[in-house]
Each structure stands twice: as C-alpha cells, then as structure tokens.
Amino acid sequence: MEIEGGGWTVILYRTTSQYNWNVGWNQYKNGIVETTGDFYLGKELDSGQYELYFRTQIDVANSPANADNTYFGWHGNFHVANEADYYRLTVGDIKPGSQPQINDLNGMQFTTTDMERDNYHHNCATFKLSAFWWNGCGRIQPFGVYLHSDSQKCMGINVSGVGRLCTLNFQMLVRRK
Numbered sequence: 291m292e293i294e295g296g297g298w299t300v301i302l303y304r305t306t307s308q309y310n311w312n313v314g315w316n317q318y319k320n321g322i323v324e325t326t327g328d329f330y331l332g333k334e335l336d337s338g339q340y341e342l343y344f345r346t347q348i349d350v351a352n353s354p355a356n357a358d359n360t361y362f363g364w365h366g367n368f369h370v371a372n373e374a375d376y377y378r379l380t381v382g383d384i385k386p387g388s389q390p391q392i393n394d395l396n397g398m399q400f401t402t403t404d405m406e407r408d409n410y411h412h413n414c415a416t417f418k419l420s421a422f423w424w425n426g427c428g429r430i431q432p433f434g435v436y437l438h439s440d441s442q443k444c445m446g447i448n449v450s451g452v453g454r455l456c457t458l459n460f461q462m463l464v465r466r467k
C-alpha cells in the first residue's frame with residue numbers, strides 16, 4: 291500500500307477469519323502472528339510521536355447501500371505509553387476525510403478480557419468480544435470478530451450517518467513524526 295510520503299510501519303494486518311483475536315493481555319503485549327501473515331506487532335513503540343493511519347474495507351454485501359467500500363483514518367498525533375501505564379493511547383490531529391474519527395479514545399488505556407481499563411460499566415473486551423483502547427465500547431474495532439453475525443461485535447467501524455459496518459480487513463500503520 292502506497293501512502294503519501296512513505297516510511298510507514300504496519301503494526302496491524304488482518305485479512306482472514308481463521309483466528310480468535312479476543313485473547314488476553316499478555317498476547318497483545320507480546321504480539322500476535324498467524325501463519326497466514328496476519329499480525330499485530332504488540333511491542334511497545336519507542337517513545338516519541340507518530341502519525342497513525344488505518345484503512346479498512348467494508349463487507350458491501352451486508353452493508354447499507356449508501357456505505358462506501360473503503361474507509362481510512364489519519365491522525366497526526368499517535369503515541370502509546372508503556373505497560374506501566376496500561377499502554378495509554380494519545381491520538382489527535384485528524385486529517386480531513388478520516389472516518390471514523392477516534393479522538394474520543396485519546397487518553398484511554400488498553401482493555402482485554404483479563405485487564406479492564408475502560409469507562410464502560412462492564413468490560414468492553416468481554417462485551418464486544420474485542421480488545422482495544424476502549425472508552426465506552428464504540429467507534430472502531432480493529433481487533434473484533436471477523437464478520438460476526440451481531441454487527442456490534444464484528445471487526446468494523448461506526449460511520450456517522452451510516453451506522454455500524456463490519457469490515458473485511460484492517461490495517462494500522464504508524465510513522466515517526
């Protein structure tokens with residue numbers, strides 16, 4: 291994938307439904323690697339500021355007619371703290387056209403089924419079958435279940451004016467600023 295300027299590192303790459311990604315804290319800490327080539331790096335990023343770019347394609351056959359095929363987000367301020375701070379996320383500086391915008395996740399710590407750090411009254415990783423930097427269990431779900439029959443629990447995104455969309459793949463990339 292060629293993105294303006296180059297120099298990106300892929301930290302998440304998902305294309306298949308073969309694996310259960312709703313795993314625990316240590317798996318996300320150490321990273322996930324599947325034999326098909328899907329992976330999540332999981333390693334702590336070096337201190338410093340990054341840009342974040344994510345891209346996902348929706349399942350057109352099961353989506354509203356007014357939904358586009360591909361969505362991307364580009365945030366010019368991305369940082370993940372160390373484990374002592376539960377991998378607290380810093381995100382902001384949204385590039386126009388990004389969808390969904392995830393700046394409401396700024397300041398959130400990482401939640402897994404065995405490490406609850408979200409603001410919801412239950413564990414979002416248990417409720418949504420997905421680890422993430424959850425706030426109130428919404429917005430974007432790169433680690434969700436592939437095409438789950440319940441659209442609230444699938445790998446996917448919430449798009450304003452459209453609703454909840456399940457997606458076929460997900461990539462997250464970072465680039466040092």
Ligand SMILES: [Ca+2]
Pocket residue numbers: 406407408409410411412413414
């Ligand atoms: Ca909670």
